[in-house]
Amino acid sequence: MEFPFDVLRRWPDVEAPDLVAVDAADRLILDVSEEARRDTAAGDVVVIGDAYGALTLASTGPGEGIRVHQDSLLGERALAENAATLGMAGRFHSLPLSAELVREARLVLLRLPRSLDALDDIAGLIARHAHSAVRVYAGGRIKHMSLAMNDVLHRYFGRIDVSPARQKSRVLIAAEPHDGRDPEPRRAQIDDLEICAFGGVFAGAGLDIGTRFLLESLPEKIGDDALAVDLACGSGVIAVTLARQHPRLRVHASDVSAAAVASARATAAANGVADRVEVIQDAGLSSLPDGVADLIAVNPPFHTGAAVHERLAHGLFADAARVLAPGGELWTVWNSHLRYRAALERLVGPTRQVARNAKFTVTVSRGR
Incomplete structure (x- = not known):
């Protein structure tokens, strides 16, 4: 059954006709990762950078266990509100950007941050604490992506694949983690x-x-x-x-x-x-x-x-x-x-x- 993306709202963040709760990059991450999500237990799935809940809620089955980190408190609250609207409260756990978030994770869905330093912190954390077989599906709008993002991922992952572009969005798929580190200021x-x-x-x-x-x-x-x-x-x-x-x-x-x-x-x-x-x-x-x-x-x-x-x-x-x-x-x-x-x-x-x-x-x- 198709996930009801049109139900999602940004509230309590700013809402306006030109501001959306889900975009083409979210949909592409979900589509490219579909098989991996189907084959991975909920407790081994982590979502990072989900703006208002599209990645988390579209990946959530009847069980519990998806771990989620959103930097913005407004995003965290919007996810909770959208989950309640869809009857999906309690199916995920919001956590800080820490070892607990990614420990032994086998699948990570990541909305690429615009900051290379933020990506470095996230990628290093995953590489240090996730399962050795982890796959990271990191996507965004092409206008906000750069080749430097590939370089950052290559610091911590031995393999980077790139999805075909769709609706001005793209996904980087990282595997084979190495040399991870915890974030430091x-x-x-x-x-x-x-x-x-x-x-x-x-x-x-x-x-x-x-x-x-x-x-x-x-x-x-x-x-x-x-x-x-x-x-x-x-x-x-x-x-x-x-x-x-x-x-x-x-x-x-x-x-x-x-x-x-x-x-x-x-x-x-x-x-x-x-x-x-x-x-x-x-x-x-x-x-x-x-x-x-x-x-x-x-x-x-x-x-x-x-x-x-x-x-x-x-x-x-x-x-x-x-x-x-x-x-x-x-x-x-x-x-x-x-x-x-x-x-x-x-x-x-x-x-x-x-x-x-x-x-x-x-x-x-x-x-x-």
């Missing part, structure tokens, strides 16, 4: 800050120019025992900088990405402030109550997967407005062409420009 010393980043985190173990511009603009004085928030924290640079500059400041950092959370925790530990920087995986600031933050800093993402969509940032602005204490401030840096000021005025409160250069604008919005 990349590290870089920038100024007096040590930045740690696992694969796939925005800007990696570096300091992007937007975040640097925001850091240069933040207020020098913040009240003792205030609560500052690094929203969409990435590698945790803002949170750690605030904690180091203001020893009595309480700092909360959150990101929807598991890799970002692991990176921010590593950055906080490397700079000696892990005891004062709380880092959690969260969709926005849902773990914080209303009206508690004195300062929120954000360099908002505007990509959801490979798509650009302004509603992603708008959702973060609305969440920040809820969490800000009366008179608290949201400090935002954004590519000037995005013109976020009107949205900030509407969603948060009075907004003024603090700094602007050839590419970026920094604003501060005061909570109502």
Whole structure:
């Protein structure tokens, strides 16, 4: 029976007519791996990078046991919602990117990440802990693939086959694992800050120019025992900088990405402030109550997967407005062409420009 792909939704991630829950690459991975999936017990199957559940749910039979890792908390929640809609809850286990996820796995379905470092972390982990007979079906849209991905897979697998292209998608099939490794954060010393980043985190173990511009603009004085928030924290640079500059400041950092959370925790530990920087995986600031933050800093993402969509940032602005204490401030840096000021005025409160250069604008919005 044909799987009902049209039932799948992206919710609670951004939904719009031009954003889909399943695409041609998902379907091609499933088709190319069909025989292997049929011949592999559910407990030996792992799915990594499934956007909203298409790979997992279309591979799930009446039993239990498929192991799943999705970097985005929104993807994990969408998978759970789609499973409930289809009466398939409880047939898979969501796990971190760890040895437990891939131990003795014989079949891995992988939606290729756009980051080569992320692919390196995943491929190394599989090669170290999966069964020696494992086969990895790694697919994506051709426009987001590169020959460098083959090179990464060749570091850890002796054989790479390539499927024919279909609907602008392709699958790489890896076998014969060797020389695997567990993921370790990349590290870089920038100024007096040590930045740690696992694969796939925005800007990696570096300091992007937007975040640097925001850091240069933040207020020098913040009240003792205030609560500052690094929203969409990435590698945790803002949170750690605030904690180091203001020893009595309480700092909360959150990101929807598991890799970002692991990176921010590593950055906080490397700079000696892990005891004062709380880092959690969260969709926005849902773990914080209303009206508690004195300062929120954000360099908002505007990509959801490979798509650009302004509603992603708008959702973060609305969440920040809820969490800000009366008179608290949201400090935002954004590519000037995005013109976020009107949205900030509407969603948060009075907004003024603090700094602007050839590419970026920094604003501060005061909570109502």
